Structures are given as C-alpha cells and as structure tokens.
Amino acid sequence: MGEKYRIAREARKQAIRRKAQRRHSHFYERCSHWSFGGHGEAGPIHWHRERWVLAGTALLITALSGFIIPAWASAMRPNPTPAAHAMLPLALPKATTEALQTPTAEDWHIVQVRPGQSLSDIFQSQGLSLADLQRVMDESGSTKALHSIRPGQEFDFLLGTDGSLKGIRFDKDESSRAIVRFDSDKPSVSEQSREVERREHIAHGVINSSLFAAGSKAGMSSAMVLKLAELFKYDIDFVQDLREGDSFTVVYDDVYRDGAYLREGEIVAAEFVNQGTRYTAYRFKKDDGQYGWFSEDGRSIQKSFLRIPVDFTRISSTFSAARMHPVLGRMRAHKGVDYAAPTGTPIHAAGDGVVKFRGWMNGYGNFVIVQHNSTISTAYGHMSKFANLKVGQHVSQGSVIGFVGMTGLATGPHLHYEFRVNNLQRDPQTVTLPKPEPLPAAQLAKFKAQVVQPQLARLKALDANVKLARVGNTTRSDD
The missing domain is CATH 3.10.450.350 (Nuclear Transport Factor 2; Chain: A,)
Structure with missing residues (x-):
C-alpha cells in the first residue's frame, strides 16, 4: 500500500513538472544551459546578459545592507543615561549694598x-x-x-x-x-x-521785487531781513526809496550751544546800495562794553532823529505853504506831514528829549511836544490817546509816546508830525538832520583797524566774485 502511494506521488510530481515546462517552455529554452551542478564536463564561462543582471542585483543588495543595517541598529540602541552629578554647597561672600545698586538715569x-x-x-x-x-x-x-x-x-x-x-x-x-x-x-x-559758538554767514542780494524776496533768495530768514532794514532805516525809507537793482551784502552769524542751533545772531557788517548811494554798517564793541553799529567814518548809524516816527500806510498830506484845509475848507499852510495809519498805531519819539507839552490843543487834538535840545523840537498831533508819560519826563528815541487817532480837526486817523528849529516848522522829509558825533580818536583808530579794514576787504572780495559770476553768466548766455 505504501509503495503504491509513493509511486502515485512521484507520478503526480512528474506530471506537474511536465505541465510547468510546457507552460514556461520559452524560459527553459533560454536557460537550459545554466548549470550549478557538477554533471558533465565544465566548459569555459561565458558572461551573458543574464549573468550581468544577477551580479548587479547581488552587489546592490550588499551595498544597501551596509547602510540600512547600521542605521537600524543605531535607532534601536537605547538613549544613554546621563551621568549623575553630586551637588556640593559652597560658601559665597555676601553681596554688598553698593554692588546691588545699578546707576539709573534721572528723569x-x-x-x-x-x-x-x-x-x-x-x-x-x-x-x-x-x-x-x-x-x-x-x-x-x-x-x-x-x-x-x-x-x-x-x-x-x-x-x-x-x-x-x-x-x-x-x-x-x-x-x-x-x-x-x-x-x-x-x-x-x-x-x-555750556559751549557757545558763532557760525558766520555771508549773503548777497539784488532787489527785483521786494527786500524780503531778495533776502529769502540770498538764504536769509525774515527776522534777519528785518534786522537789515532796521540798521538802515535812518537813511533809507524801505517803503518809498527802494528801486529795482538796489543791492545789499551782509555778514551775520548764528549762535550754537553744545553743537545745537540756539538762535539767530547779529549782523557783523553790512552794505546797502540804494539808488546809487552806498551805506555801510559795522558792529563794534565800545570801551564801555556796549555794542553799536557805525558807518565807515566811525559815526553811529543811529541818527539823532528818526525821519519817520510811525509805521504808516501812506502820506495823506505833505508839508506845504498853502493847501485847502479838508475841514475848514479854505487855503491854509500845512506845516507838517500827515502819515495815515490805523487808529491805535504806536507813535515813537523821533529822538532823545524831554516832554515839553502833553494835552489838548485846538486843531491838533491830543498833542505832544518833545524838546530835544536848545534849538530842535518835534510835535505830534491827533493822537487817540497818550502813552504813560507826563510833562518834564525824559524819553528815549523810539519810545512810544502815544497812538494814532483823529482827534481835533481831522477827517481820518493819521499822525500830524512837525519838525521845529527855533520854533519854526521845517519839512520833516527834507530837513537836514544833524549828524551824530564820531567815536573818540582812540576808539576810532581801533574801530578802523580791527573792524572796518578786514570786513571791508571781505565785502569787496564778495562783490568782485558776484560781478565775475554775472559776467560769466552773461558770456554763457551770449554763446
């Protein structure tokens, strides 16, 4: 019985083998010559494509094993246990109060x-x-x-x-x-x-439309332009006298403290050419420690008298031997100049002097007379009100003595201003004003050597450069 079962099993294996050979006959035909046994005579080895494929596959598997297996082994290795450290107490010096305090900025x-x-x-x-x-x-x-x-x-x-x-x-x-x-x-x-320094600037301008426009173009601020006008107000009427082509050159400084801009300084030297006439001003410290501005001949540019003692809008009436009075309606001499201005405009003393009269006077309304010296006095009429002054009080040039109004015989607010010599009225616009006295001889020599000569050289050098630039511009435009 066992023998029959063995024979049947062998027969079934043979049948399965034949069936597989028939199904994969094409593979067996290609690989029938492959032999790993010792049957038959060994011939020379010939490397065909199949052998190269098998060899390459084996090498690839070997290489991958070299990388994958060590990495897997490292990943599976447990984390090392950190070494235990013993904590031993140490005695430290106590921190002082000074060491704990940190400097703080004061607020x-x-x-x-x-x-x-x-x-x-x-x-x-x-x-x-x-x-x-x-x-x-x-x-x-x-x-x-x-x-x-x-x-x-x-x-x-x-x-x-x-x-x-x-x-x-x-x-x-x-x-x-x-x-x-x-x-x-x-x-x-x-x-x-604190460190204070002055930084000097030089500006030059030509009047084309207005003084402020020329000053701004030259790099000057409005405040510095006003200082320039203030210097020359005694010689130039900046409302009526300016002409196109007038020019100015100014040396001025700015004040810096600890390296930061603090304020505008003062004019050091200035030159103004008005209608062909040249005016100069130089800043000089006198022996008494006071600063002042002087012309090249050493005379103070602050004249003994203001030509015009009020900021006016227009001249409503000039000095005349005969005019039709606007209120009385008849011909009558007008022995002063009327400066029209808004009511309340301050009126200034034309020069240093003493108040001789303060009160009401027929025709003049509220009226003030200032006596300047033994021969010269000035009179101010039609005031709306007086300043805080009384007869016998000393007033300084430029101090406020009253305010514009239309009291007395007046048709509108204005100042009636008179300039009197030995009590006779003179035309304030044309009268020759007395010149101030020059500096004393010793100060005059110092002024000319230390101020005029170096500053005048700078002004002339700048003027020459400006003229040269103008010639260059003209030449280029001609080309």
Missing part, C-alpha cells in the same frame, strides 16, 4: 515757557507750590534768569515719586546752566558751563 522733565506764562504758572503746572518757587529763588540768589523769563526759555524739573521738588535746572545765561538740588540734607547749587 528730568523739561518745560518750555509759553507766551504769557509766569514762573509761578510753570511751577503750579508741575504740581509745585509757591513755597517751592520761593525756595528756588532763595537758594539761587538774585539771578536775572528767574526774575525775567521769556518765551522759549527752558526749565528742567526733577520730581520725587511723591511729587516733591528734588531739583531744578535753568540757563543762568547763554553759556552756563544753574542746577539747584534739594535731594540731600542740605540744598546745593552748582553751575555747568
């Missing part, structure tokens, strides 16, 4: 003075009392910086956490700062120097 609060503010207003705005202000005044002494403050001035406050005053800083003058401290047992006052 100074800067306050800038606004127009109309007083020092008490500023203190109260910081939550401080008038007693605090009095403490500062007492400790700092009688400094002008606290008694007369101005818009733009700065005060720095240092306040405690409870709002109390710990310190205050303010400019004592342009080059020093006062510091008052109350954060110790005893108040302290110190002074800090």
Whole structure:
C-alpha cells in the first residue's frame, strides 16, 4: 500500500513538472544551459546578459545592507543615561549694598515757557507750590534768569515719586546752566558751563521785487531781513526809496550751544546800495562794553532823529505853504506831514528829549511836544490817546509816546508830525538832520583797524566774485 502511494506521488510530481515546462517552455529554452551542478564536463564561462543582471542585483543588495543595517541598529540602541552629578554647597561672600545698586538715569522733565506764562504758572503746572518757587529763588540768589523769563526759555524739573521738588535746572545765561538740588540734607547749587559758538554767514542780494524776496533768495530768514532794514532805516525809507537793482551784502552769524542751533545772531557788517548811494554798517564793541553799529567814518548809524516816527500806510498830506484845509475848507499852510495809519498805531519819539507839552490843543487834538535840545523840537498831533508819560519826563528815541487817532480837526486817523528849529516848522522829509558825533580818536583808530579794514576787504572780495559770476553768466548766455 505504501509503495503504491509513493509511486502515485512521484507520478503526480512528474506530471506537474511536465505541465510547468510546457507552460514556461520559452524560459527553459533560454536557460537550459545554466548549470550549478557538477554533471558533465565544465566548459569555459561565458558572461551573458543574464549573468550581468544577477551580479548587479547581488552587489546592490550588499551595498544597501551596509547602510540600512547600521542605521537600524543605531535607532534601536537605547538613549544613554546621563551621568549623575553630586551637588556640593559652597560658601559665597555676601553681596554688598553698593554692588546691588545699578546707576539709573534721572528723569528730568523739561518745560518750555509759553507766551504769557509766569514762573509761578510753570511751577503750579508741575504740581509745585509757591513755597517751592520761593525756595528756588532763595537758594539761587538774585539771578536775572528767574526774575525775567521769556518765551522759549527752558526749565528742567526733577520730581520725587511723591511729587516733591528734588531739583531744578535753568540757563543762568547763554553759556552756563544753574542746577539747584534739594535731594540731600542740605540744598546745593552748582553751575555747568555750556559751549557757545558763532557760525558766520555771508549773503548777497539784488532787489527785483521786494527786500524780503531778495533776502529769502540770498538764504536769509525774515527776522534777519528785518534786522537789515532796521540798521538802515535812518537813511533809507524801505517803503518809498527802494528801486529795482538796489543791492545789499551782509555778514551775520548764528549762535550754537553744545553743537545745537540756539538762535539767530547779529549782523557783523553790512552794505546797502540804494539808488546809487552806498551805506555801510559795522558792529563794534565800545570801551564801555556796549555794542553799536557805525558807518565807515566811525559815526553811529543811529541818527539823532528818526525821519519817520510811525509805521504808516501812506502820506495823506505833505508839508506845504498853502493847501485847502479838508475841514475848514479854505487855503491854509500845512506845516507838517500827515502819515495815515490805523487808529491805535504806536507813535515813537523821533529822538532823545524831554516832554515839553502833553494835552489838548485846538486843531491838533491830543498833542505832544518833545524838546530835544536848545534849538530842535518835534510835535505830534491827533493822537487817540497818550502813552504813560507826563510833562518834564525824559524819553528815549523810539519810545512810544502815544497812538494814532483823529482827534481835533481831522477827517481820518493819521499822525500830524512837525519838525521845529527855533520854533519854526521845517519839512520833516527834507530837513537836514544833524549828524551824530564820531567815536573818540582812540576808539576810532581801533574801530578802523580791527573792524572796518578786514570786513571791508571781505565785502569787496564778495562783490568782485558776484560781478565775475554775472559776467560769466552773461558770456554763457551770449554763446
């Protein structure tokens, strides 16, 4: 029975083998010569394509095994256990209080003075009392910086956490700062120097439309143009006398403190050519320590008298021996000049003098007479009101003596202005005004050597460069 089963099994294997050979006959035909046994005589090895495929596959498997197996082994390795460290207590030196303290910047609060503010207003705005202000005044002494403050001035406050005053800083003058401290047992006052420098500028302009337009084109601010006009107002009427082609050259400075711009400085030297006439002004410190501006011959450019004592809009009536009076309606001499201006416009004293008359005078209305010397006086009529002055009071040139109005015989607001010599009226527009006295001989020599000669050389050099530039521009335009 067992034998029959074995024979049947062998027969079934043979049948399956024959069936597989028939189904894959094409493979057996191609691979029938492959032999790994020792049957038959071994012939020479010939590398066919199939052998190359098998060899390459084996090499690829070997290479991949070299990379994959080590990486898998590393991934499966458990994380190393960190080594335990023993913690031992060490005795350290105690930190001192000074070492724990770090310097902190003080929080100074800067306050800038606004127009109309007083020092008490500023203190109260910081939550401080008038007693605090009095403490500062007492400790700092009688400094002008606290008694007369101005818009733009700065005060720095240092306040405690409870709002109390710990310190205050303010400019004592342009080059020093006062510091008052109350954060110790005893108040302290110190002074800090500040570096002040002046940076000089030179500007040149030609009038084409207006003085302000020419000044702006030359790089000057409106304030500096006004200073230029103020210098030459005694010789030039900038309302009526300016002509196209007039020119000016100005040397002026700006003030810087601690490297930052502080304010505009002053005109150092200036030249103005008006209708062909040349006027000059040089800044000079006199022996009394006061600064002034002088012409090249050493005479003050501030004349003894203002030619026009009011800012007017137009001349409504000139000096005349006979004119039709606008109120009386008949021919009558007009022995002064009428300057029309809005009511309330300030009227200035034409020169230094003493008030001789202040009151009402028929025809003139509110009237003031100022006696300047033994021979010259000036008179001002039709005022709306007087300034705070009385008879016998001394007035300085330019000080306000009243305000424009139309009191008395007047049809509109204006100033009636008279210039009198030995009580006889002269035409204020044409009368020869007395020249101021020149500097004393010693100061005059110093003025010419230290101021006029070097500044005049600079002005001439600049004028030559300007003319050369004009010639160059003209030549290029011709080309």
